Amino acid sequence: MQADILTLIKERGIVLGDGGYLIELERRGYVDSGSKREKVGTGRGSGQFTPEVAIEHPDALRQLHLEFMRAGSQVLQALTFFGTREKLKRAGYDADTEVINQNAVRIARAAAAGEALVAGSISRTQLFEREGRGAATFVRELLAEQTRLLTEAGVDFLILETFFHLEEMLIALECARESGLPLIATMSFRPRLDQSSDGHSPAECAREMAAAGAHLVGANCEQEPKRMLAVLREMRAAVDVPLAAQPAAFRSTDETPCFTRLPQFPDELETIQASREEFSDFGRIAKAEGVGYVGGCCGCNAAYIRALASMIVGD
Ligand SMILES: [Zn+2]
Numbered sequence: 539m540q541a542d543i544l545t546l547i548k549e550r551g552i553v554l555g556d557g558g559y560l561i562e563l564e565r566r567g568y569v570d571s572g573s574k575r576e577k578v579g580t581g582r583g584s585g586q587f588t589p590e591v592a593i594e595h596p597d598a599l600r601q602l603h604l605e606f607m608r609a610g611s612q613v614l615q616a617l618t619f620f621g622t623r624e625k626l627k628r629a630g631y632d633a634d635t636e637v638i639n640q641n642a643v644r645i646a647r648a649a650a651a652g653e654a655l656v657a658g659s660i661s662r663t664q665l666f667e668r669e670g671r672g673a674a675t676f677v678r679e680l681l682a683e684q685t686r687l688l689t690e691a692g693v694d695f696l697i698l699e700t701f702f703h704l705e706e707m708l709i710a711l712e713c714a715r716e717s718g719l720p721l722i723a724t725m726s727f728r729p730r731l732d733q734s735s736d737g738h739s740p741a742e743c744a745r746e747m748a749a750a751g752a753h754l755v756g757a758n759c760e761q762e763p764k765r766m767l768a769v770l771r772e773m774r775a776a777v778d779v780p781l782a783a784q785p786a787a788f789r790s791t792d793e794t795p796c797f798t799r800l801p802q803f804p805d806e807l808e809t810i811q812a813s814r815e816e817f818s819d820f821g822r823i824a825k826a827e828g829v830g831y832v833g834g835c836c837g838c839n840a841a842y843i844r845a846l847a848s849m850i851v852g853d
Pocket residue numbers: 558758759760786835836
């Protein structure tokens with residue numbers, strides 16, 4: 539029986555997560571990037587980075603989990619990102635919401651084989667971006683449903699990630715608290731680095747997330763490690779809870795500090811790929827600065843996790 543995530547962090551100081559699933563599986567041909575936008579919403583297989591791979595190509599998902607295990611991951615995230623019913627509906631998979639979430643957890647659990655914890659991933663619904671704050675009630679319903687599915691599927695803890703609006707994150711935390719599980723909450727900063735999409739500084743985000751019950755707070759996705767450090771340091775100064783960080787492996791720019799707003803997204807990402815060395819540097823700094831949970835997000839395959847592992851595991 540593994541210790542829970544909070545105990546592990548307390549004992550080891552820092553715990554190594556895994557990498558990004560959807561972009562890597564898109565490169566391997568198992569996930570739809572939605573770059574052929576005219577097809578979106580017209581039927582199966584026309585989603586935008588939705589996680590139906592958990593039922594359509596379970597072996598491909600299992601293989602990537604095993605690669606992260608081999609690289610040193612101490613946590614596997616079930617691929618349930620964008621797994622809320624409304625988002626899946628856009629890809630024609632809303633009727634499979636239960637089975638996609640359940641399969642994703644089952645596949646991660648089998649790959650972990652008792653050697654790693656399994657986290658459920660809960661992300662933004664995209665409705666705040668599409669419809670604004672008026673969608674809040676529906677958003678709560680969708681996030682509550684996914685929280686229940688992941689809890690029933692037996693995840694060890696939840697990672698709430700890639701939220702652009704603090705208001706939506708706080709709804710997600712409210713739903714997630716019901717599970718009674720440990721909670722990691724990480725915002726993504728787009729289009730600016732100094733505030734969330736709804737205008738809250740990284741320090742405010744950190745304080746509000748911690749006050750809403752997150753056991754760890756931090757940032758994920760959109761920026762390469764070096765650029766994300768500024769956000770993390772601002773959060774560090776604002777809260778006492780441990781930090782979590784899962785940067786992207788794509789280089790953003792001073793003008794556009796978020797890779798999904800660069801013209802290279804999604805079909806030319808290879809041209810802005812960051813090196814694994816940037817992740818070993820980040821691992822060293824994160825450990826020195828007391829970050830409790832480190833992994834990778836979009837663009838990170840097992841090589842990046844191995845680079846992180848070289849700095850943070852085993853001493
Ligand atoms: Zn990402």
